[in-house]
Amino acid sequence: MMLTALGLMSGTSLDGVDVALIETDGRQVKAFGPSGYRPYSETERSLLRRALAEAIHLAQRDARPGSLAEAERAVTLAHAEAVAAFTAQNRISYEDIDIVGFHGQTVLHRPERKLTVQIGDGAALARAIHIPVMHDFRAADVAAGGQGAPFVPVYHRALAQSLAREGPMAVLNIGGVANITYIDGPDTLIACDTGPGNALIDDYMFRVMHQRFDCEGRMAAQGAADEAWIARALELPFFALPPPKSLDRNDFAALKLGQVSPADGAATLTAFTTAAIARIVALLPKPPKSWIVAGGGARNLTLMRMLREQLAPATVEAADSLGWSGDAIEAQAFGFLAARGLKGLPLSYPATTGVPIPMTGGVIARP
Template sequence: MRTWRAIGLMSGTSMDGIDIAVLETDGETVSRFGPAALHPYREDEVALLRRAVEEARSLTSRDARPGAVADAEQMSTLLHAGAVRMFLDANGIDPASIDVIGFHGQTVLHRPDDRLTIQIGDGQALADETGIRVVYDLRAADVAEGGQGAPLVPVYHRALAAMLDRPRPIAVLNIGGVANVTFIDGIPDPYACDTGPGNALIDDFMRARRGEIRDENGGAAARGKVDEAAVARVLKHSFFALKPPKSLDRNAFREWVADRAQLAEKNVEDGAATLAAITAATVATIVPHLPEAPRSWIVCGGGANNATLVRMLGERLAPARVETAGDVGWNADAIEAQAFAYMAVRSLRGLPITFPTTTAVPKPMTGGVLAEPRAAGRKRMSL
């Protein structure tokens, strides 16, 4: 089977920057992990993305690009193109050696029950700017067929877990802005869903209170006291009683948690501690909905860098073993970018990336739109 060399690009709901990674794969197994990096956003870039998310809340068409949404799409596309060029230069990689780029884009709205998901980012323009073909818009086909459109990464988690010697069942827990879990126990298709809020609420709280983009390593939460009554109130939300598959928008719990956790009344440390405990507790609510309780949990995504959150997960998920992706030899910060490289290759091969057991789509679905770079000499994009 042919091996493809692919780049994956991921800009998540945490909005810390563009994750970029190289992966060599046939779309089923992983042959080699390449370099990875983060291209961080500036504060003004984050501000525009956040405005786009706010303006997108009222959209009813996935093609609509009003005001800040259009501006953010152009900016995001250019930033991704620049990130690819700098990454290739920094690692001495010939662009001609890259077969495809998997481009997630930036989610500004995810409302699958209305068959609506919007990831901004111009895939054709990215192909033109980089000279490399691009697979993009990877959620749309699933949502159009009635799926949740998320989580997408489980098909890659399955490939990673196949390389791992750990007691089964294994749960791979990705904590980005939203948290999602993949259950792996030898069944043919991965079994997965969103579990609840991830880093988004903590990040937003720290930004509002201290102007910081995150609770670095969970330091503030470590000094605070968890309001267990607030955690219990948050867990009464109907989402946690739903069986998988299920998915969330980044802002789905913002008002609910702010009200039920009474965040306005808490100092920074107690607020951060309570929000971390909410994330851990909402992850634990998924265990009764899984085919059986996992024996091993592997935490990846930005949440793996929050030591306080990882400790809380260990307490909530005991007696299961909880480790970070770094503990098992994975690059915790690169997994989502690697996943979009992997899915781009699967898309080119016509292999499914979503399944009834991950997104509730009626049948296994491939996805993505292919953009081939157009002839040189075109007019380049500019802000």
């Protein structure tokens, strides 16, 4: 049975809430609906940055000390406002939506401690929007010994099946963290985080230039990368680990550039991000012949140029060029995952998160 699912995603880049509607049976996507976006205000971003800093000390996934409780209320309200605006703009009735997939905002990801924390109150959201909400997608995977990330690969596979393209291929999502889905026919699905995505670049631009990100990679394009610094950074143990593996947004925050110009700093961090992505190729069964790039990183022209250089002779193209909605893919994915969760289908697999057996997940909150 086909379901109309609304996916909500607030990523580690802290930019805002993506909204996307899809029609799916949890196995295939029958149709893409409209998508939307509700940016976080500067006040909300500041609150979330404080919450991220305080979350480092969390020992229990349901604890909300300090600013975390306020941040959770703000995240829930922002998602409710995003749904209200989206349905009004697209003249969609709440009764026409079967399920909402609500990821929440990740503030801590420590799978080695069996701890992953996404703030956002699913029950309060369901009451506010009058639609059943599936939330808390990652907890069951982590509790069972999985990495709890990445969760989008099963949706990437559904999208890739429509391309009729010779494999192997890789779908690369560059949000705050970068993650890859490796697809080779219907049976081979491997996934992992590769390292930093936009997080290091965004944080650097905010700290040095008071800008939220490096628009189109213009700052990085003017600088020169410090190859010796990148080589040292790539010696961190994470990059030699085979998939599956996952990261917290702030796992590389301790890396310091020293005294460099803003342009050279942006260039170095952009080149480090692409070199980290390229490192995964040697850890895959075969080098991908083609790469499809989604997420905010696909709009960074300097990052895309560096990726093409790092991954040659493979092709590298933005998801939008294939008719996919690169910015909405993760939101679509959580609508898809909500539909799968409703039907008890697996959301994660041994080769995507390291969980011992294929796992379903998610918790349903009804209005």
